[in-house]
Amino acid sequence: MLGAVRRQGLAQALRACAPRSIPSRATAQLVKCQKPSAISSLTTFRALHYSPAFRYAATGSGAAAQAQAQANGSALSGEERITQFQELADQDLVSPKIIYNITQKMNITTMTDVQSMTIHETLKGDDVLAQAKTGTGKTLAFLVPVLQNIFKDPSLEKRSASKWSTPADIRAIVISPTRELAEQIAMEARKLAQGTGVVVQTAVGGTRKQEGLKRIQMEGCHLLVGTPGRLKDILSDSSSGVKAPKLSALVLDEADRLLDQGFAPEIMEIQTYLPDPMKVDRQTLLFSATVPREVMSVVRRTMKPNFKFVKTVKEDEAPTHLRVPQKVVRINGLENSLPALLELTKNYLAKQREDPNLPPFKAIAYFNSTAQVTLAYEAFRGLLNDPSDRRSGHPLGRMFITEMHSRLTQGKRTKNSDSFRNARSGLMLSSDVTARGMDFPNVTHVIQVGVSRDRESYIHRLGRTARANKEGEGWIFVHPGEQGDFRLKLGDLPIEKDTSLQTAVVDMTAESQELPQSVAETLSQVSAAMKRVPAEVKTESYRSHIGVLIGVFERKAKMMQALNDLATYGYGLPEPPHISPEVASKLGLRGVPGVNSGSDSRPIRGDRSGRDDAPWMGRGRVRNNPFRDNDNLSYGRASGRRRFDSFESRRDSGRYMDRERRGSRDEGEY
Incomplete structure (x- = not known):
């Protein structure tokens, strides 16, 4: 990309790297009104210079895209910000029904800084990259314009009590990194959509994933909130009937976490099942607490070159x-x-x-x-x-x-x-x-x-x-x-x-x-x-501690002493849980004092002698895979692949990687 900038100049490089799409009327007007002097504005320069996105822009292939964002500006210095939700209805920007739900049913009247700085911008139809911390009201910030765009669609004007949505009528998709956050977003969306006829559904994994699909098929869907793997599964399955031929909005919430957890391939694949941006214009919104290199990479491949960068984190605000x-x-x-x-x-x-x-x-x-x-x-x-x-x-x-x-x-x-x-x-x-x-x-x-x-x-x-x-x-x-x-x-x-x-x-x-x-x-x-x-719960906790602490303690013998004290004096076990010789060798624990790695794999039994520190613990055999702990997996940023902070046997590791190749993620879909 940097070579393209040198050879062809900034404008041609922007055209080469950005997705082609039909600019909305609001976007065209905004670009037309943009003053050339904006890029030299000291306020705008400072706001962008101190953001991670701008620092990356000066050093890598995100330079062209971020330069365009800088030209558009990140501050709303030229216009008065709207701070009250009722003003959105008074100025005919948002449906009175949506505003009524916010002000009367949810008892929210005044916008947070994130909401006042982003809602007005997104209502114009621009693609927006918003840097916003969690806990600042950003969910409402992207839901209001997304629901308004669905509600105002002329093809959906005749609403009635009868069914008017189908599984192939999805107008907006929100991608979240976890099931809990997806459910939370959907709950807020349903509150906003009360009385509007807009149908909100979720697509998450777990034991209820088929139930969610059936609900979409039976009740229809306009706004779909889901986790990456599950969304990919549903959209790629032609027999599901779930499609989005008229998609008008795509939202990536917690974009930095989505990418840090290795979901970039799924996000890119999801977009292949969405309508061609050359034929159906859509708005893309990215909300992220930080703007690292990975986020800018998705920005270049997903958003229009004239996207707006809105930084809602104040420079003088202590995190x-x-x-x-x-x-x-x-x-x-x-x-x-x-x-x-x-x-x-x-x-x-x-x-x-x-x-x-x-x-x-x-x-x-x-x-x-x-x-x-x-x-x-x-x-x-x-x-x-x-x-x-x-x-x-x-x-x-x-x-x-x-x-x-x-x-x-x-x-x-x-x-x-x-x-x-x-x-x-x-x-x-x-x-x-x-x-x-x-x-x-x-x-x-x-x-x-x-x-x-x-x-x-x-x-x-x-x-x-x-x-x-x-x-x-x-x-x-x-x-x-x-x-x-x-x-x-x-x-x-x-x-x-x-x-x-x-x-x-x-x-x-x-x-x-x-x-x-x-x-x-x-x-x-x-x-x-x-x-x-139960004894098996203690055994599994003991082994998970090894997975967490194996690279933390300076000496493995000290780690094993600490863990054995935990097992005996904390858990009341008569002896430290067994660790197979194979696993002990793999972890470099073979021969380390305190490791219980005998050749047999006996069940953990309690001591019936009546000692207070070794009560009888039952006869349950330890689970086959006590080392696995999917909540304790992290992702290497450089490679985008998982590394194991916890550990497991070779057989279980292979089984897990087979599941990994099928596209599952612990915290997201499955």
């Missing part, structure tokens, strides 16, 4: 991870994590009883694997005030406690997320499936158990609190063996040390010690609850 109070707690051992989490929750509830003005405790606790989430949920669900009395009640009272990870069915995931969203007070134990894009109102705490796989994950997790101008705080529990990893990834963030949690520093391996009553009570409650957690 969430800089303005939210953050605390790090050093735990004595991995077995201290759950007691510390319980103590943290108890402490806040005690403060709330003294100060009724404090907001209700509502927290998301993030773990680095699905298996760890499952174990924490089983333990917290079984907590009792008095472990010897099942009728003594829960130490957290009637607080709503739930789990969220990719192994749940789609119906369960939707139910759990909706219940937590609507709960006044609650604790969600979660993997990274909720870390981006999900909006849970009034979250007061984000608690991260262990160092996340990368810096971005930490920041996006933290972003679930302090949303919509509310207050919140972040906590992270770090084992001494993770200190190097913590400093490397998060050392420059304003995270303060906290020593208020007494259970975090207790040596749980000591045979006897004097402890404050409250500390002893918390430890006893967690220990008793852990006895009721």
